[in-house]
Amino acid sequence: MARSSQKYTPVGQNDSEDSNVGSSAENGAVSDPVLPPNPPAYQDDRADDFERSMEHFEFEDAAQTEETSKVERLKRKFRHYVVLPVRERITDPLAVLVAIVSLKFDYYLSKIGNPLILKRFVYVLFVSGFIYYVSTSGLLPNGKTAGSRGMFSDQAQLMAYAKQALDMSKMESDLEFISSMSHMAGTKGDLAVAQYIKEAFANNGLRLVGDAAFETYLNYPGNATLVVRSSIGENLNLDLTDQNFNPLSVEGEVLDAQLVYGHLGTDQDFKLLSQNGLPGENTILLMRYDLYPGEQVLRAQERGYKGIIFVSDGYGDEQIDSVQQASVHNFRISMGDPLSPGWSSATSKRLTLAESSIVPKIPTVPVSRRQGESLQRLLAHSQGAQFEDGWYSGSAGGVTVDFSLKPVGRKEHVTWSIVGKIEGREQDDKAIILSAARDSACTGCTYPNYGTATLLSLVQLFQQAKYKFGWKPLRNIYFISYDASEFGHAGATELLESESLKIREEIYALLDISQLGIDPDGQKLNIQSHPLLFEFFKDETSRTGFETNITHVNQYGDWSAYLTNGIPVAILSAPHILERKYPIYTCNDTFERFSKHISSDFWERSSELTLYVLQTCLRLIDLPMIPFDIETYVISLELLLQDLERSSVALELNFHDLVEALSRWKRIGERVNSWIRSWQKIVLIQNEGLEPSLLSVNRWAWNRRLSNLEKRHCVAQGLPNRSFYKNVLFGPTLKNQAPHDSWSFPGIRDAITDGDKQRAQDQISLAAGLLHNSAALLLDNSEENRLQ
Template identity: 75%
Template structure:
């Protein structure tokens, strides 16, 4: 085929236009075709013209424009991260792991198919796994909610709670509470009492406490009425005392003594009365002038037993500012019973009411308190005839030295309402068990030092408990009742009636009572007197709190709102400042005001007050929120063995047999050793090795163990009570019928009463009763305890 003679030339614009118009000349097939040796060349001028003919658009990225250098660095970093981390992790870990998971999933489905539908079973296993994971996160305190849980494992972290409480405690609020409560007189059942009761109830409500039931009780109450004291000496001097409404002892009865002899009897002890008898002062038609002792009711009881017609109490007061103050102490007597004077031993809600003359709580002779100045005026008349001189330098007076006309007519209310305020914090675990934190409220006058300081502390503790609840979502393991008791100066009616209103439920639920009525800042330093049950001796002695107090821990030897609970087998603890325990001035006087209290309080005193409040908080936390209720059975048995030795010594030559009783106490000591061993094992297993996580079966065993611990003292109560004193049921701990001041006098009361009376058969019978109850309780404890 002939080749064309034309060479291949570049296509110019005109050629292109001609081509577009269809005027294209085809090469002859005969012509030879040759490929160009180089790519076609374009005319530069025309290329530039073409480029100028194009419209260019610029897209401007402000960020890249301003950060071009940084952008390039970021891009290089992303590429490196992708190349050296993402790709290798995907190739070496993620993809192989996905393959392994796929293999495991197929195997898992294969085995599940042998049990049932794999889809349903897979969902069930997934839900179970998620539930276990959530439970672990929640119980271990790892939940990432931004707030500390205040817990360690399944239990509270008390150190963390106390650290928060120390920061949150508001002493200015406590000061304001104390100022308001002390702003008015509030004898039980009065308008002032109602106003303060409403204030406390409002405080409970504002802090989220659940108010429990109706704690208003109708009991016997009396109030100041008419009183006169006129005296005349043998020399013809006449003295008429100016008496007011402050010259009144709560529960003193109506009575008079005309032309009676007047004698000074110091403290009215047995020795004092023996000395008076030796100097011609028998009880016939004689009125006694006495100083207050710790138990005025006991003083009056001894006087009336000896036939005296009345008692005039001289108030404390050693300076000119105090010399006209009158102490209005109650003269209630608790040898045989307590509570409402007209329904002692049973609820006042029943129709059974005693005549006032038959009440053992109310004295049978009238009493009137006077000031120190008035007492000194009477002593001047007695000193004229001198008579017997006592250790304090005062004279009894001669038998025919001074005569007195003495009359008292109080205002009486056979059934009058008083109000105890009861709030409750629910437990999260054993809500069938609880403790009571209580403070008395009523006072003959303003009562700032006692009992209002304890009440203000109670309100501060309520606030701290609720702040911990809101801060950490915290709840104690067991319940706690916060109670402001009314009627404490009238037979401790409020506390006793609360128990008697539902004795079976309260007796079963409550396992400890902590009373803080006698709290205060002792002038001599950070001292704290703790009267408690032997089951709690080690708890208070071994306390390693953040607050340093000089503590005196001893057995309960005082009547109070707690007595009804103690006699029904509920361990109690009374936290007191020594000077309040001794009822030092200005207690019981109208001088006990917030203004006087504030003068004695400096910054150091308020700091100690803060420590005291935190100490009570820590005590309550350990009692209601420790997994194991901190009762020391071994120490309990050891204390009883020591008290038995004292009892043997007091029995003298009566020839009583204590062998059976000693054997049962020895058995309880061995039980205590095993109990402590079990507790140590549990603590090591759960708190140390497992960091607070407790297996469910072990939890059930611990709950049952706690129930047995709280029943120990209840086993030692006789249903029929002590001989001639059915109100007192506890055969191991409680007051004796006769006044005794030995350290062990509040133990084995039935046996000690019989020894004092010289009644050997009754004493031996009481020994047998106590031994039998100890034997039965040990058998019940062990029969229900496979762990111990």
């Protein structure tokens, strides 16, 4: 059991003495002066001048005078007993000795040549010898003692130290404490975990940044009832508890409605139901969870269903009574605070819940697998359509339900995201974010607490390297623990919306580790990445034994608001957590259960995973050149464009401008990579890490251009009918367009789905224009002319 009392511990001449003043008498006799009989008379005007020339003083009070006199006495004693003895017995004799030695030295040098020139030569030899001694003795930081190679970090040295310093028992202790209480966003448990993380950041020397507390819409379990009746006279009154709750579900009541089973609620599933005469006008849908419950709800409400009952996943007796409390937010149009989608919740502009595009319009409730199977047995009597999982849909009128849901809503409720920062030593106007979600409907040990515990271990490793070697990264790094991720990812989105200009200017990459974990089937790691980072993650030297699967970003999360604002993101996930397998989203996801089911080598594998993430962060933040590969980026866009063309054959669109723009970018990518290779040859190979100042200025300029590259492909007004999504090249479409890649060219694909040829052509022209403009901004005129 976690120890709630656990705390973090941290990882420095007016001399006042009487002088012998003698008076000397002049030689010769001095005659006595003759006094005048009367004193001289004074002129009135001279008296006035004298009066005006008088300086007026103010008398200090007695206490102040006494205090001053004490200070004077101390000064006299210090001079008498310290200064004068040191001067008489040490300083003055040394000065005489130095003068004698200097004269002797000059005398012998004069026999050889010019003493002035020879003394300078000897001085240079002495200084050179001293510098050589200090550098070889380790008294000053060098490649062996400071983790550096020339002017840059020696990352191999830093990683070797991190491997020794990594404390997995501390990570286990962190995970135990964070998982010791339920911490749904905005609750007391959430506040306690937030304070723990804040204390961990501060005690590890991390600078806490700003106020990341936001007031957004949240809701909590309230009253829920579900009464079921079958046509054969069998009745069920399901016992619902606080665990039968979907975050962001809405209030509603549906009476005497028919119940049908719809599997995953895909278009194919609904087609099968329609072929069997379902649904009716007043129908509640029973179905299993898919990856995005919010999209399942959206498809169901568009087809007229009045409510949804989700059946929790699982197999085996251990899971039969657990309830998955998955959120039902919908991200296709917007995300963040449901009442201020697309703008900061700090503004006075607020929507009503009914106006929000994020929350469902129909009530939803999750049930356990045991409860779901009891409902399916009733439906099986009337059979109907049979799905691939063997369950029956039921027939019209076979089973009816009364369903009532009344959650507790909070229109403005505070949540707490924690932000810490390590400042860079070179380009402190550029930064990356290392983030993890924190809130959970219950204890959340497997997800997201494992990612949060890893985040705390990485903070500690970064700071230990800083104190051990005096190391600082080239650019800034922010460590963020996001709150309200289960409520539309409000914490991450609100932080970006409140600091939009600063974040868009400073952040050039985001790395999210919320979905980290140790996969039971081996060292597998799924990496969803922006194409600018594809080549970065393909580097064989950084994998450290992990089998990585690198794909485009095709999942919503805390990173989505950054991606849509032109900030490249990467999400590191264990496959079983990416798929949200049991016990995720249930109250069975405890540290006790976690400890019983992990393998004997779990923490050893965890250390390897933590070191992999550390190395990834080090390369992102501390490589001299920001590791964006434009050639790979263009190749990825060309493949996505080919997929786009295949999906639009019926509209006969003209893609010539896009093809030409990508061709131009391909030439730019070749030139940029050529410049990078030349820089590496000159600085890292020939000069062993010593960089000429002119190259430094050029490198900084390239970094700024690369960091702003993807931001040039966003439009302030957003995509048509979806102002939240601003990235023209990457982001989700309004509707899933499988088998085509529906997370690329979203504005064009939306128009193709709607059959709107003119809008599709306009979006093609917009994307091509942005690519041409960004190419011109990346290169200056001289370079641009050479590319023509």
